Amino acid sequence: MEIYLFDRTLHMLGMLEAYTSLQWVRRFYKPGEFELVMPIPAKDTDAASLLTLLQKENIVWPKGKDEAGVIDYTHPEMDDKGQETLDIKGTFLTGYLGRRIVWDNLYLTGTAESMMRTLVDKNAVSPSDSGRVIPMLSLGNTHGIADTGIYQTPDDGRDNLGDALNTLAAAADVGQHILFDLPNKSLKYEVWRGLNRTVGQSENPRAIFCREYENVLTQEYSDSNDDLRNVALVNGKFTYPVTTQKTDSDGNVTTETTDVEEAVAATVGTASGLDRCEAYVSSDSSSKIDTGAQDGDGNTIYTYLSKSDFLNLLAQDGTKELAQHAEVQSFSSKINLYGNLSYQTDWDLGDSVTFFSRRWGLQLDTRITEVKETYEENGMTLVVTFGNDLPTLLDKIKRVVK
Template identity: 35%
Template sequence: MELYIYNRSLDLIGLIDVFDSLRWRRRYFQPGEFELHLKYTAENVKLLEEDNIIARRDANEAGIVEGISIDKDELAVKGRFLSSLTERRIVIKETILNTTAELAMRTLVRNMNKIPFLELGELKNYTETVDLQVTYKNVCTTLTKIAKVSNIGYRVRFNRKNKELLFECYKGVSRSASQNVNPRAIFSEEFENVTDSKYSLENENYKTVAIVGGEGEGTARVIVTVGDTTGLERRELFVDAKDIQKGDLTDNGYKALLIQRGIEALAQAVKNETFESNVNLQSSLVYKKDFNLGDIVTCTNRAWNKAIDVRITEIEEVYEKGIITLTPTFGSPLPELKDILKGE
């Protein structure tokens, strides 16, 4: 594999084709990340400076160097994909987004303080809608919230030919066993297309009803309820949304913003049911052709009596000593501590 290295001006400054290992973690709802280990040389250190870009011919994503460490004769660099650049900006002014999720994300990117070379890519005209009010929130964190509510992924694609960084939304394809439109992708050790499967279910933080409190005090406080589940399945969550200001909005318009806040909270408090497996790259299912990041597929394990239709939310590619390991995460994994802290 060849890694192409670009500087901050998006000029190609070198190529790396010899390294010890590369971990390339793609993520659907938020920026992916990478970690590269290679021999320490003066040339490698010069190539892999802070904020330089690592690109691959076979990947839409590219990484930006955020961390560098040297230990004797080993050089290690790590970073995240280019969509993480939006984490360097906040929503400066009050922004009300009553539109499609795609247009909401594009509006946030268009209105933030300019990032060099970053432009809006192709509009896909997805129809999922959102209704929210945002002020002084991190742009990347807000994009991720919208993505999770709408099930639409986002990325920044590096157009090397035109020296452009293109922000774009994208959607996975439904390839589950329960649909008949697209070729199906069914992952099972029985079919010998995965190995070392792991199944987990976590519902400790799972909520089904959000009670959202807006402006006012006591009995005068504006309260809306999102969700109508009853009985044992009713799991309530209180959401303090006093930060959402009514201003000149109508009562219905204000309540719509509170409802959206409740929807966002419930999207964070989901039941975490996941399969994690190593994909057999010699099987009939071909990566990026028969399945890809964001696709909905079916995972089964007859011995465990488990079968679920889930979205591929992450794919970790590892290249080490000439061996490629592909590990998708099927379903919504538990959030990492660093991601929880960013959302606070």
């Protein structure tokens, strides 16, 4: 695997000739990551050149890949035998979006694809402040994903753009990535979804993974409801204007508009009995929307959602919360590269496939959410995650902090 290095303007700096291992981890809902390990040359000038080539913010591109990664961690090390190695880590270019917040007050409705593209456009492609533009980033092709939703800027703060996109992607079951368009020296953001290759459909060739077909070498299954929440009570404050008229002693009529707040709640989910696992969400969504315009006196002009629209917004907040606490059913498998299914031909990241184990009595139709490619001297290995993996401690901490 040839690896090329670029600076942030996509000017090619050179090619990496020798490395010990490359881990290239592709993810569906959120940015992937990579790790590159290599020996440091003995000659001082060669060592200095390598460290310059692999410095932070430079871009790593394995030849032929649709995506590239940006270096955010470098770690040269010498062991007790004097052997020096360099460990490089980074995120795929979609991670650039985590460097922005959702700057303006926004209330968006429509498809998840259109909302995510709008968020990227307004905060990274063509924001009002040119200093917020991510160079060379544009919106790529649309894919006609019809799932609908709602997004609103929090009333008491601002979302990190990357986190907002990851949450929308997981709730709508769509993928996102920034494509590395080297010929045109551009970066293109797209929202996408893979093919349905499950056993129960006939539109696409089926992809069935199982030991019986000898296309998996190892398999690990997780089935957990430890973090499950499937019904949410979402509380919010519905704000609406009330206009009153007053007549003074001279008969002059004045009009005054004031805001009134009403506590309302929405319920998401229908499970009952012992199958019901409840969550409480205190929503910071608002029915009072800042239009960004001002009247002749310099006062901000607001528009107000109807109660039904606001309840839909609360329901969307509940849906996002439940998506982070879904039941976990996932397989992790090392793939047989010489089996009957070829990577990126018969299956790929984002595809829905069938995983089957006769011995364990399991059949799972699920999406491929992660592919870990490892390149070493003895060849390539693939480890695939089917379905949603168990949340890490860091994932849980982020939820609490948020």
